[in-house]
Amino acid sequence: MIIAPSILSADFADFGREIEAIEAQGADWVHVDVMDGHFVPNLTFGPPAVAAFRSHVTTVMDVHLMIAPVDPFIEAYAEAGADVITAHLEAGPHIHRTLQAIRATGKKAGVALNPGTPAEAVRHLLDLADLVCVMTVNPGFGGQKFLDMTAKIRALRAMIGDRPVQIEIDGGVTAETAPLVVAAGADVLVAGSAVFKGGSVANPAPYGANMRAIRDSVLRAVA
Numbered sequence: 001m002i003i004a005p006s007i008l009s010a011d012f013a014d015f016g017r018e019i020e021a022i023e024a025q026g027a028d029w030v031h032v033d034v035m036d037g038h039f040v041p042n043l044t045f046g047p048p049a050v051a052a053f054r055s056h057v058t059t060v061m062d063v064h065l066m067i068a069p070v071d072p073f074i075e076a077y078a079e080a081g082a083d084v085i086t087a088h089l090e091a092g093p094h095i096h097r098t099l100q101a102i103r104a105t106g107k108k109a110g111v112a113l114n115p116g117t118p119a120e121a122v123r124h125l126l127d128l129a130d131l132v133c134v135m136t137v138n139p140g141f142g143g144q145k146f147l148d149m150t151a152k153i154r155a156l157r158a159m160i161g162d163r164p165v166q167i168e169i170d171g172g173v174t175a176e177t178a179p180l181v182v183a184a185g186a187d188v189l190v191a192g193s194a195v196f197k198g199g200s201v202a203n204p205a206p207y208g209a210n211m212r213a214i215r216d217s218v219l220r221a222v223a
């Protein structure tokens with residue numbers, strides 16, 4: 001199980017040290033939420049910001065593009081140093097082409113599904129994707145309430161079969177909700193507020209404790 005803290009919940013004046021702190025405390029990946037104020041009602045990071053984050057990431061930089069159109073920006077986020085680039089199925093009419101374009105940059109390709117989009121929508125994309133991201137909130141903000149998408153996760157797991165496609169869950173992941181999504185078949189957990197709460201770069205131990213609480217809740221549930 002991979003834990004990918006979202007730096008949307010970090011101190012925006014101190015990203016370099018925040019990334020180093022979460023990695024030192026046990027983060028497996030670093031999740032970067034890119035928002036355009038159009039596809040989602042919030043604005044975050046352009047390619048130069050993401051390139052600046054890259055020099056602090058030693059694990060995997062997981063870039064979640066909540067932007068439309070997405071195709072004109074794939075190259076720039078690839079050059080900024082993303083390892084995984086995830087685009088939304090709802091961001092345009094040609095997600096198949098978008099996934100091909102991401103793979104053409106040599107990066108891993110992810111497809112994200114909003115809560116209202118059914119699992120069935122990715123059936124014909126599974127050989128083009130390395131990851132399917134199931135949104136368990138409506139994208140745009142951290143700290144929202146978890147929406148139960150376990151039936152969708154189970155359907156995706158069955159559809160994926162033995163393909164090397166990871167299922168990532170994004171939104172409202174906590175020690176309470178993580179066991180539900182992992183039992184349904186998730187293998188990457190994005191968590192923003194649940195990882196960053198109570199800590200800071202000056203006091204990073206709570207980041208580690210928060211990630212352990214998520215891991216332990218899953219281990220207890222499978223035991």
Ligand code: DX5
Pocket residue numbers: 006008009031033064137138139140141142143144170171172173190191192193194
């Ligand atoms: C939502 C973002 C998420 C968000 C998760 O639009 O894609 O990555 O930051 O934050 P929490 O874990 O606080 O729901």
Ligand code: ZN
Pocket residue numbers: 006031032033064170190
């Ligand atoms: Zn995200």
